[in-house]
Amino acid sequence: MQPDPTLPSAAKAGPRAGFETLAEAGAGTAPEAALEIDGISKTYDTGFTALRSVSLTIRRGELFALLGPNGAGKTTLISIICGLVRASSGTVRVHGHHWTQDYRAARRLIGLVPQELTTESFETVWATVTFSRGLFGLPKDPARIEQILKDLSLWEKRNARIMTLSGGMKRRVLIAKALAHEPKVLFLDEPTAGVDVELRRDMWDVVRRLKASGVTIILTTHYIEEAEEMADRVGVITRGEIILVEEKQALMRKLGRKQLVLHLVEPLARVPESLAGYDLSLGEGGGELTYTYDSQGERGGITALMSDLRAAGVQFRDLQTRQDSLEKIFVNLVRQSQ
Template sequence: MSSIISISGLTKVYDSGFKALDGVSLDIRQGEIFALLGPNGAGKTTLIGIVCGLVRPSGGTVRVGGHDILVDYRAARRLIGLVPQELTTDAFETVWATVSFSRGLFGLKPDPAHIERVLRDLSLWEKRDSRIMTLSGGMKRRVLIAKALAHEPRVLFLDEPTAGVDVELRQDMWRLVRRLREQGVTIILTTHYIEEAEEMADRVGVIRRGEIILVEDKAALMRKLGRKQLTLQLQAPVAALPDALARYGLVPSADGSELTYTYDSQGERTGITALLTDLAAAGLRFRDLQTSQSSLEDIFVDLVKDAR
């Protein structure tokens, strides 16, 4: 699959000396949903700002659809829609006017039919003649999304798009995101709701202290780093484990009534089968068992941990 965004050696050092990005290289594929995760201050918003032409890089290159963001700014920016974190709209304009104006900023001819589709998709059609100042926070967020889609971009950045919004808007947004991907639009998402990335993303990138520390297909990441646990509830508590079970790294509960076995997907079949065989040979019987698997949030927390 071809890349629609190619980032190479990207750096950003502010006048204060703070290095927000440190040699970031990243390719984002045409038509994928890419989740960019990282703690506060990791560089997510700076990276998005550079790609969208809002922040000037200190070094490196960025190409969008083959266009260099500095050399061929207009062509690159034309391909991009941005939904920022902040609610920034003209309070006195109507919904229809502000969304239509956003399309005109890119030199496109008016297209009322397209604007109507966008407003209907975002449940804004009934509010088209309302002034922005009269809308709720959730409705204003919808207007920002409509403005980003007004010029029919091929890349859509969603920077913390559902922070502080209601459940209805969140569900509407993800339905819209799925439709956009079906139309070939590339979605780059930053979010603190990691369950959204787990549900929606095709690939996940993790940024920490201005460096990309991991880029992986979500499914492969879950297989590779997702821990699985088997918890055995014993028929009778044990005070100590037999030496024959030492190799499994079993963790007993405080009262000795449960044993927890942690394993990865590669060792699932042989590990569990051997464990159950050795438990029986050691005379330990269990009355129930349950399995669990770490979520993307668990994996993310482990990845961004570092000593302070």
């Protein structure tokens, strides 16, 4: 869809922790940036505000996971960037191309795998993927289309009409259409929702290859274990506002609480008073002692605990550590923002 060239100019957002705005970086001056999103807001005619001055820089070649509850604004933001929805204010640059002043170049660089299955039912798989490439003015490239279809296990279905395919196969076609014009920035909006395990595996194999080739990938997903495995950075959006952007590993170190579980030689009836300064809990039967701590530790961390355990005469025969998953961190962040 061709965007409205009369979109409003950028409304500068105030600085936020975790990323820089274009006002700070200089518009179009960051060669490492795939996307520069500055002050994007969206208020509908009904008065509902879906996005509130969202600013974000996404680096070239990274896999960025955008997480948020239903209705948080994820799909609205993606639709605005892709030219499907008009923003109320703000601006976007794609590889330095302004989204309205140079919209053809900007849109040419973007591929979108939407949530909804929107394909022509009577077209064949081959025809619809080839047509998607032609929409961007690119010459026919049967070899590339063949490779995409094979990567997505669609080659045997290349002459089948879309209407005859299963839901999972139709999802594969959407991915193939998004890749047909060789985008540099790929949006995956809930790409594996409701699909089979085989498709998820195939798709992530393709995503890994795309990322290795330098394609920037922005993922929204309800399968947070996918973000935990694949993402370089994580952004959390809720109620139309970005509340956090962080390197995935740094986020898990910073906000992921850890547990040290000690399997005791002799069960305890209660935690000794000399250990009251630690966040300790006894398991059922008194045979396990669990120490919960953050990434910085408490009172010197595990080393101090070991010393105090010996002083209290508490012996253990084995130990193990656990850490909060990205899903638990995400749930806690969203809960705290409400």
